[in-house]
Amino acid sequence: MFVFGNFLAGLAQVLDLALNLYFWVILARAVLSWVNPDPYNPIVRFLHRATDPVLYWVRRRLPTTFGGIDLAPMVVIVVIFFLRSFLVRSLLDLAARLH
Numbered sequence: 001m002f003v004f005g006n007f008l009a010g011l012a013q014v015l016d017l018a019l020n021l022y023f024w025v026i027l028a029r030a031v032l033s034w035v036n037p038d039p040y041n042p043i044v045r046f047l048h049r050a051t052d053p054v055l056y057w058v059r060r061r062l063p064t065t066f067g068g069i070d071l072a073p074m075v076v077i078v079v080i081f082f083l084r085s086f087l088v089r090s091l092l093d094l095a096a097r098l099h
Contacts, residue, residue: 005098012091016084023080025050030073051076 029051037044055072058064064072 001098005095008091008095008098012088012095015091016088019080019084019088022050023077026054026073026076026080029055033070033073 025047029047032044032047039045051073054076058072058075059070062072062075064070064075
């Protein structure tokens with residue numbers, strides 16, 4: 001059973017890393033929305049391609065625009081924090097019990 005516990009611990013750490021990286025990508029996208037970036041810049045294009053599916057999904061389901069301010073990135077950041085505190089921690093606790 002310790003092998004499955006180690007697998008869950010590794011999965012939790014990889015998930016935590018992925019969520020942390022996506023947090024920074026969302027944050028960079030939000031900061032870039034305050035300026036007028038070059039749409040042909042490869043970094044800007046990557047940020048848009050990496051975040052558009054999630055932000056579009058949130059915008060379709062929730063009214064996230066208030067007074068011209070798009071709050072979809074904030075909603076995604078809150079969900080990321082929730083997943084990191086609930087899902088990752090739960091996986092790590094389960095892995096610790098299986099050792």
